[in-house]
Amino acid sequence: MTSYLLRRLPSLAVVLAVSSVLIFGLLRLVPGDPAVTLAGANATPDAVAAIRHELGLDRPVAGQYLHWLAGLVTLDLGRSHIVGGGIGSLVGSALGYTLLLTASALLLAVVAALVLGTLWAGTRRPWVDHLLTGANTLAIAVPTFVLGVALALLFGVVFPVLPTGGVPREGLLADPGITAQYLLLPTICLALPVGGVLTRYLAESLRTELAQPYVVTALAAGISRRRVLVRHALRNVLPTSLTVLGLQTGAVLGGAVLIEFTFSWPGIGMLIERAITGRDYPVVQVLLMLSVTIFVVLQLLTDAAHALLDPRIRLGGTR
Amino acid sequence: MKLSLSRRTLLSGAIAGTVLLGLPACSSAVGQQGSGEVEKGGTFTGGISTDLVPANFFTNSNAGVTTVIGLTYESLVSYPVDRLEPKPKLAESWTVSPDGRTVTLRLRDDVKFHTGRPFTSQDVAFSLRTYADPKWNGQLKSTAQAIESIGTDQPHTAVLKLKHPLGNLFDLLEIVPIVDEKTFSGVGDGSRYVGTGPFKFEKWTPNARLRFVKNPDYWVPERPYLDAVDISVVTDATALTNRLRSGQIDYAYGIGYHDIERLEKTGRFGKIQLAGAENQIYVGTNVTAEGLSDVRVRKAIAHALDRDRIIAEVFRGSGYPADLPWPKTSPAYDAKLNTTYRRDLAKAKALLADYGKKVPTLTYSYASPVPQYEATAQIVQANLKEIGIEVKLEPLDPPTFVAQLIGGKFKGLWTTYHSWAQYTPSTLTVSAYPFNALKNTSHYSSPAYTKNAEAAWKQTKGDSAEAKQAYAALSRDLLDGLFLIEIGIVEQRWAVSDKVKGVGYTKRSELVLTDARLTG
Numbered sequence: 001m002t003s004y005l006l007r008r009l010p011s012l013a014v015v016l017a018v019s020s021v022l023i024f025g026l027l028r029l030v031p032g033d034p035a036v037t038l039a040g041a042n043a044t045p046d047a048v049a050a051i052r053h054e055l056g057l058d059r060p061v062a063g064q065y066l067h068w069l070a071g072l073v074t075l076d077l078g079r080s081h082i083v084g085g086g087i088g089s090l091v092g093s094a095l096g097y098t099l100l101l102t103a104s105a106l107l108l109a110v111v112a113a114l115v116l117g118t119l120w121a122g123t124r125r126p127w128v129d130h131l132l133t134g135a136n137t138l139a140i141a142v143p144t145f146v147l148g149v150a151l152a153l154l155f156g157v158v159f160p161v162l163p164t165g166g167v168p169r170e171g172l173l174a175d176p177g178i179t180a181q182y183l184l185l186p187t188i189c190l191a192l193p194v195g196g197v198l199t200r201y202l203a204e205s206l207r208t209e210l211a212q213p214y215v216v217t218a219l220a221a222g223i224s225r226r227r228v229l230v231r232h233a234l235r236n237v238l239p240t241s242l243t244v245l246g247l248q249t250g251a252v253l254g255g256a257v258l259i260e261f262t263f264s265w266p267g268i269g270m271l272i273e274r275a276i277t278g279r280d281y282p283v284v285q286v287l288l289m290l291s292v293t294i295f296v297v298l299q300l301l302t303d304a305a306h307a308l309l310d311p312r313i314r315l316g317g318t319r
Numbered sequence: 320m321k322l323s324l325s326r327r328t329l330l331s332g333a334i335a336g337t338v339l340l341g342l343p344a345c346s347s348a349v350g351q352q353g354s355g356e357v358e359k360g361g362t363f364t365g366g367i368s369t370d371l372v373p374a375n376f377f378t379n380s381n382a383g384v385t386t387v388i389g390l391t392y393e394s395l396v397s398y399p400v401d402r403l404e405p406k407p408k409l410a411e412s413w414t415v416s417p418d419g420r421t422v423t424l425r426l427r428d429d430v431k432f433h434t435g436r437p438f439t440s441q442d443v444a445f446s447l448r449t450y451a452d453p454k455w456n457g458q459l460k461s462t463a464q465a466i467e468s469i470g471t472d473q474p475h476t477a478v479l480k481l482k483h484p485l486g487n488l489f490d491l492l493e494i495v496p497i498v499d500e501k502t503f504s505g506v507g508d509g510s511r512y513v514g515t516g517p518f519k520f521e522k523w524t525p526n527a528r529l530r531f532v533k534n535p536d537y538w539v540p541e542r543p544y545l546d547a548v549d550i551s552v553v554t555d556a557t558a559l560t561n562r563l564r565s566g567q568i569d570y571a572y573g574i575g576y577h578d579i580e581r582l583e584k585t586g587r588f589g590k591i592q593l594a595g596a597e598n599q600i601y602v603g604t605n606v607t608a609e610g611l612s613d614v615r616v617r618k619a620i621a622h623a624l625d626r627d628r629i630i631a632e633v634f635r636g637s638g639y640p641a642d643l644p645w646p647k648t649s650p651a652y653d654a655k656l657n658t659t660y661r662r663d664l665a666k667a668k669a670l671l672a673d674y675g676k677k678v679p680t681l682t683y684s685y686a687s688p689v690p691q692y693e694a695t696a697q698i699v700q701a702n703l704k705e706i707g708i709e710v711k712l713e714p715l716d717p718p719t720f721v722a723q724l725i726g727g728k729f730k731g732l733w734t735t736y737h738s739w740a741q742y743t744p745s746t747l748t749v750s751a752y753p754f755n756a757l758k759n760t761s762h763y764s765s766p767a768y769t770k771n772a773e774a775a776w777k778q779t780k781g782d783s784a785e786a787k788q789a790y791a792a793l794s795r796d797l798l799d800g801l802f803l804i805e806i807g808i809v810e811q812r813w814a815v816s817d818k819v820k821g822v823g824y825t826k827r828s829e830l831v832l833t834d835a836r837l838t839g
Contacts, residue, residue, distance in 0.1 A: 032718030038372070040380045041724055041735055042751045043456055045758070048725055050453035051374075083525050084373035084509040090525055149557060156565040164561040166551050167527055264553045264562075266527035274370070274526065274554075279718045 005300065012296055016289070020072070023288045024065050027281055033057060034081040037278045055081050068285065077286050082278035083271070087286050090271065095290075098267030100172065101259070102252050104187045109195035109252075110245070117202030121210065122229045132199075139196035144255055148189045148262035155185060165263035186263040190255055194248045201244050205237035239310040246302035250295065361837045362547040363819065365830075366559050368573025370526055370552045373509035377450055377457040379494070379827045382572045383529065386550055389829030390531050391433075392496035392514035395424060395443065396489060400595030400826055401648050403743055405489045409438065409497055409515065410477075419484030419779035424492075426475045430538045432499045433519045440477040444469040445500045447479075447491075458739060461749050462491045486778040486786065487743040494827065517543040517833045526552055544821075544836045560814075563588065569816040569837075572830070575690060576635040579814050591813040592637060596828045597646040598736040598811065600629070600691070602699060602804040603753060607762045608731050610678040615670045617801045620732075621660035622667035623702045630807045633694040638809040643794050644740035644747060644754070646808045651744040651790035659798050667706045680709040681731035684723065687714030695734055695806065725752065727760050736809070741826055744790045748772035753803055763802035771796050 035052040052058050056067075071078050077087035120132045156164030162185055168178045209215070210233055218228045257269030264270075268287065275283035307313045371383030379385060396405040396413075405413075410424040430438040449455065451463035465485055470478030481488070497515060498506065505511025512520035517539070518531035531548040551568060553559040560578045562568045564585075574582070582588040602620065604611045611617060626640030642659045645651040671678065683700065685692040693714070700710045710732070715723065723729055739751045748754050749772065753761070756772040771792045778786035797803070815822055820838055823831035 032716070032722040036722040036725060037718045038374050038378075039456055039721065039725060040375070040378060041721055042458060042737065042739065042753070043378075043725060044752050044755065045725055047453050047456045047460075051456060054454040079508065081374065082372055084371065084507075085525060086508070093524070094526070149561075152558070152561050156561055156567075160565050163567055164565045165553065165558050166562070166567065169528075169549060261555055262558060264527075264551065264555065264558055266524065266552075270526045270554070277717065278372075 005304070008300060012300075015296060016292065019292045020069065020285075020289060021065075023285055023292075024068065027279075027284055028061060030279065032279050034279045034281060037082055037280075068282070072286075072289070078282045080275075080280055080283045082280040083274060083283060087283055090283065091268075091286060091290065094266060094268045094271040096172075097167070097265055098253075098256055098260070098269065101183065101186055101190065101265060101267060102249075102256055104183055105190035105194065105252055105256075106245075106249065108187055108191035109198055109248070112191070112195040113198035113202050113241075117199040117206065118229060118234060120199065120203040121206035121233075122225065132203075136196050136200055139192045140200070142192075144189055144193065144258050145262060147192065148186075148259060151185050151189060152262070165265070167264075167266060186259050186265055189262070190252060190259045193255065194252050197248055197251075198241070198244060202237065202241050205240060206233050209233040209237055239306060242305060242309060243302065246298060246305075249298060253291075253294075359544050359836065360546045362549055363545050363570070363832060363835060363837065364549045364551070364568045365570035365572070366551045366553045366562050366568045367571075368552075368554055368556060368559055370554070371509060371523055371529065373507055375456070376506050377455040377495075379458065379829075382828075383552070385827060385829040386529060386572075387512055387520060388496050388827075389516075389825060389831050390518040390548060391512045391516045391520045392498070393516050394494065394496055395426075395492040398489075398493050398826055400593075400824065403489075403650065405493065410492070415779070420481045422479040422481070422488060424477045424479070426477060427538065428475045430515050431536055432515055433513045433534060434499065434502065435536075436499065436501065437474075438497065438515055439474040440469075440471040441474075442497055442500065443477040444471050445503075446495055446497045449498065449503070450491075450495045457495070458751070459487065459491045459494060459746065462487055462746075463495070484777050484779040486776055486780075487746040487749075490742045490746050493742075518545075518548055521547075526554075528552060539833065543833050545832060548832060563814055563816065566816070569819045570822060570830075571814045574812075574814050576633075576637060576812060579812050580635055582814055588814055588816055591815060591822060591824065593811045593813070593824055593828055595646075595648050595741060596811070596824060596826050597638070597648075597741050597808045598738050599641070599644050599740055600634075600695060600734065600736055600806045600809055601644075601753075602806060603729065603733045603735070604761055604802055604804065605727075605729050605731055606802050608681070610676075610681065611731060613674055614799075614801060615674045616678055617804065618660070619667040619670040619674070619706060620703060620708070621801060621804045622663045622670070623706045623708075624660075624804065624806060625662055625698060625702050626806050627662075629695055629698050630809075633691055633698070634807070634809050637812055638807050640807045641805045643797060644737070644803075644805060645744060645790075645794070646741055649740060649744060650787060651794060653791065653794060656791070656794050656798065660804075664705055671706060671708075678708050680711055682713050682729075683710045683732040683734070684713045684715055684720065684729050685734045686717045686720040689717075692734055699732075699734065699806075724760050727762055729760065733760075734806075737803075744793065745772070745775040745778065748793065749776050759802070761802035763800060765796065765800055768793075768796040768800060 035048050035055055035057055038051050039048045080087055080090055083090060116132060123129055152164040155162045163182050166182065168174060168182055172179050215228055215233065218232065219225065256267060260267045260269035261273065272287045275287065367382035367386060369381040369383055371387060372381055375381060375384050393409050395408060395410040397408045398405060409427055409430060411427050413422060413424045415422050426440060432438060447463055447466060447469060450457045451460050453460060457463065462485055465482045467480045467482050499513040502511045502513040509523050517534055517537050519534050521530040521532050523529050529550040533543055533546050537543065553562055556573060556575055559571050560574050563571045563582065579590050583590060604617055606612055630636060630638050630640055642657050683696055685696050687693060696712055700712060703710050737751050737753050740747045748756055753759055756769040771789065775789040775793050778789055780786055811828060818837055820836050821834040823834065825831060
């Protein structure tokens, strides 16, 4: 597997190089620049020129690109024009928040899918089936921005048991109990649609699996239905479900943008929204490069995990 | 059945247990939030909708900056919000020479920066010089640049020598925060804000919060009452309203006018209307565009606008209609001149008939998504349709809008706010770009306007009879030239819960909590 991963490296480098040119070039085609954002509605043109010079935006574009690239290679991400501060620490802090949120949402979605998907496929009671079908449809159909506001109103304002948004005053690590309460509503909101998709997929695959001849044989041999479901059928459908999970991880990262906005969770979504609105070139560039890298790496990891779970798959023909 | 039920019970029990795990066992996040229940001390919690932009430190342009400056910094003099009468602050007293070109400021000798270093005349010189640097884009930098030298021979006397008399020098001294030279590099990246004010800046977490603690060595005895201030950044207006309603915060800057009305109806919240720190909403015209190049067409538009409706519906009555930029608190305010262009459709149509040609469809630009601009633009579009002028709305994202504004690229009409008319009137014409006599967004120029703007700037006594004459001449230029058509004066609103008292503000909408207290 190592050699497979090594052979993928050059194509990875090409993808990253091409995207760096695209990202840098496209951003500069958008009207308005950071100097204009900073100057504001009352400023004079010479003030804008002074700010543009201060930010180095009056230098040739090719020179700006090479300077940025050299910085990236040496891991010097530069400074933000609008948000302020070093990009390394800005992105690091935002990434921490986003990863915490997405990881807990994924965990919740996976646990829910494993429990409810198995129950849904295994049940022979119509009312359980109807209940789960209804709940599942709702979970997938209600948009996160509606759900977010509804949950915040219900549990924050009508029954004030949870914070309507924000982050703990003393930081994430000060008191895990407090952090969990701040995390609960955004996590549920983010996990629900993904959990819904995963549950439905898992249940569907399980039903297909349950119609296989070996299940009939096992049942005929007197093995309990629950045991067949959990020990045999579930095991066989997990690898394909993992691919769906990999795809849904992308959806979770995308959905996090909206959720972060609704719950004022200072993650990558909030950062990129502000950076784009303000034309904060250095921050947008680094964040877009980061997302390209994450998606490429995620894809690699899904391939690798697939190989680990399913003994029939051999990556790149190696043993 | 039995098996299924027990499985179900087990399942729901497990889920409920997971959810409730933290709740009873540890302290509640809801209980921890809010401002507490003490008269003296305690943490004041608030929320703002726009985060700090460090590079905008001297521009007074967003809630993050005005919060930091209002709590952490002080200036040499201060104006009461309703008058342009300088009161002592870091300068105890001052004298102006008869020729108006030398201003001597005597400074307080008991003031220390938050680092413990005493405040001296060197700091005055550093602050004013830094403000004059174009890279900080200070609104009054032309005034600051007109200071020739700053004498700092004595630690507690600063002598300003001016290139020419300045009518708005005290505006500058009111606006410029006195900064600490030793730590000033931290201002550029948002890591350190060291001033002389009632609160020490503790930490800024981008997109999340600003924290301040009490300055125990503040020069005003027994102030501030509060121990700490915690301001969250909540960019979504609905989320900000929910925070306030749930008791997580007690102060909010950035909630819409309609939402504040609804909050007031609950009886638990009130509003602070920022009279004296006004903004103006206006319709700008490109006077080189076909149709708009004729002043009769611009006057017809001015007569067609339904200003009362815009103020009442869009701004929920938080302001008043106006034809001139000056708010009621300004020495240039003249009630008669201010109603020159009353809504009069017959007159508007007569002006258009006099013009004779058909006015082409006008492009009308505004920044989006900003609810107030969108609503205003729609009303203006309907008003102009009544007199037969077709308008095409062009929403632009904010940076594009500002780029076109500064570059003078608007095709026809535009709407936005301008500010700086709440200060000495000459401050507006020499600092706000839309009004700049030499170069402006409208491409308007008139020798008389340029001359009168310059004359108003050089008035030394901002409220003398002579100065008022100069302002009246300026007002008439604005009304005759009519390159900017004012809609009205708007006063922003803050929402506060009934748990806080004594929240104040400055003429620049800065948050002042020196006298603020929390009540149960």
